[in-house]
Amino acid sequence: MKMNIFLHEIRRHKQSILTWSISLILLLFVFMAMFNSFASEAEVLNQTLAQMPKELLTAFGLDGVDMSTVLGFFSFVFLFCQICLAVQAASYGFGLVSVEETDLTADFLLAKPIGRGQILTSKFLAAFTGLTLTNAVVWIGSFVVIELFRDSRPYETNTLLLLLISLFFLQLFFLSFAILLSLLMKRVRSVNTAAMALAFGMYALSAFGGMLGDETFDLLTPFKHFDPNTIISQQAYELPLVMISVVIILLSVAGSYWLYLKRDIHSVN
Amino acid sequence: MNIYLRELKANVKSLLIWSGAVVLFVLVGFSKFSAYEGNPELLAIFDSMPPALISAMELRAFNLTTVTGFLGLMFTYFSLMLAIAAGTWGADIIVKEERDRTVEFALTLPVTRARLITAKALAATTNSFILLLVTWASVLVGSMSYQTTPEFYQFLVYIMIALFILQLIFLSIGIFLGCAMKHYKKASSIMMFVLLQAYIVSMLAGLDQRLEFLRFITPFKYFNPARLLHESKFDPTSLLLAAAIIVVCLAGAYFTYQRRDLYL
Numbered sequence: 001m002k003m004n005i006f007l008h009e010i011r012r013h014k015q016s017i018l019t020w021s022i023s024l025i026l027l028l029f030v031f032m033a034m035f036n037s038f039a040s041e042a043e044v045l046n047q048t049l050a051q052m053p054k055e056l057l058t059a060f061g062l063d064g065v066d067m068s069t070v071l072g073f074f075s076f077v078f079l080f081c082q083i084c085l086a087v088q089a090a091s092y093g094f095g096l097v098s099v100e101e102t103d104l105t106a107d108f109l110l111a112k113p114i115g116r117g118q119i120l121t122s123k124f125l126a127a128f129t130g131l132t133l134t135n136a137v138v139w140i141g142s143f144v145v146i147e148l149f150r151d152s153r154p155y156e157t158n159t160l161l162l163l164l165i166s167l168f169f170l171q172l173f174f175l176s177f178a179i180l181l182s183l184l185m186k187r188v189r190s191v192n193t194a195a196m197a198l199a200f201g202m203y204a205l206s207a208f209g210g211m212l213g214d215e216t217f218d219l220l221t222p223f224k225h226f227d228p229n230t231i232i233s234q235q236a237y238e239l240p241l242v243m244i245s246v247v248i249i250l251l252s253v254a255g256s257y258w259l260y261l262k263r264d265i266h267s268v269n
Numbered sequence: 270m271n272i273y274l275r276e277l278k279a280n281v282k283s284l285l286i287w288s289g290a291v292v293l294f295v296l297v298g299f300s301k302f303s304a305y306e307g308n309p310e311l312l313a314i315f316d317s318m319p320p321a322l323i324s325a326m327e328l329r330a331f332n333l334t335t336v337t338g339f340l341g342l343m344f345t346y347f348s349l350m351l352a353i354a355a356g357t358w359g360a361d362i363i364v365k366e367e368r369d370r371t372v373e374f375a376l377t378l379p380v381t382r383a384r385l386i387t388a389k390a391l392a393a394t395t396n397s398f399i400l401l402l403v404t405w406a407s408v409l410v411g412s413m414s415y416q417t418t419p420e421f422y423q424f425l426v427y428i429m430i431a432l433f434i435l436q437l438i439f440l441s442i443g444i445f446l447g448c449a450m451k452h453y454k455k456a457s458s459i460m461m462f463v464l465l466q467a468y469i470v471s472m473l474a475g476l477d478q479r480l481e482f483l484r485f486i487t488p489f490k491y492f493n494p495a496r497l498l499h500e501s502k503f504d505p506t507s508l509l510l511a512a513a514i515i516v517v518c519l520a521g522a523y524f525t526y527q528r529r530d531l532y533l
Contacts, residue, residue: 031473034480087461091461192460193361196353204350
């Protein structure tokens, strides 16, 4: 790893890290502020839900969500945090190497006496550090807003930790998968479009699959690998699904190095 | 006209990818719908469901055992997809000249800046419209194997009009951002925030009655498929808001691009 590339990359992401962190904090705050008024209503709702057949609840993702509990309500916000973090990770991933090519700085960078592997490592670590900083903000923010608004209702700290740890994997998934995709493409035209499409595509798969109760979608999308409702109701990860994510992360990272080392780089003239 | 055709050609690939995604989505959705069709047990469940949580998922207002109800449910996903496509196309079509360093060339053509924007905006609108037609066609194909009623086709027309207005809203926001932002990278990242915000707020607004007012800040809530189905009319306030956003954004786009300092 080269420190100056790393620092340069961190500086490049500085503003974006800040904006994402602030938006996420706002999101958490606004959502959890409604918890109290919502929780009392949800208790009535729960009684009705309890009378329904289990299969149907599962099909609609209503299984295991108890909106009157702290974490049950939190899982709702958490889903949006997941989407935001996924978009952020994907946009860092898509931009990681492709930005040098669109800005025509790739030949400058590659002319430096540093191996391509090192360049990729430094950039990858820098992007991941940025994501982790945002993640840390989400961690702190979650604990703070829950403490602020839970109104002495109890919650399981361990389950909350499980949820928050899953963000780490989700970010890695989107970061590494997006890098791989960007290297498979000849040229990434718009980083943000690609990132939105990837993150929202995966989210739509998960939401739509959940609605239809189809298990095959579960395998494809990381939003299902780390489904907050499942984590809350089982107080554990669904290991086989998590393994899929981990394998995809490893394969994407390996594939990215392989592709980048032999990438044909388009330069000025 | 040259610019218009050139822009259309340049966007063919992106259009094809989005069309593919939409077609795939519709076909998968409708093939799964067979599990719901005419399932009375499911209907009984929905009738007994209390509003709070279910309304967030838009399940309440529709009879999911009919194609019409299913279509209403899919509206959310359609609007999300088409809005992302339109928004990013709008920002991209302006911004790409600077990104690809062709802006000097484009502006030395004997065409005023205003006409350049007009041509580009029309091209992006055409693209959005084609994507809409693709959506329309694939819904028609997907619903063929199910029992449809005249009501279904009427509802489909309403939905498509609503989707088109949504596309225009996000398209004009995109074009405005593309024209007004100093640096080209800003435009697309702000567009991303606008889309995310609109989606998240729309979910929030559905959560609770007291948050009804939120629906004014998110275009995704301007058109309520349930009301389109049951009342067969658009909400005038929302239409007015939509028109206002489009007009203001486009006016802003022309105004700012005229005096734009190019990023080279």
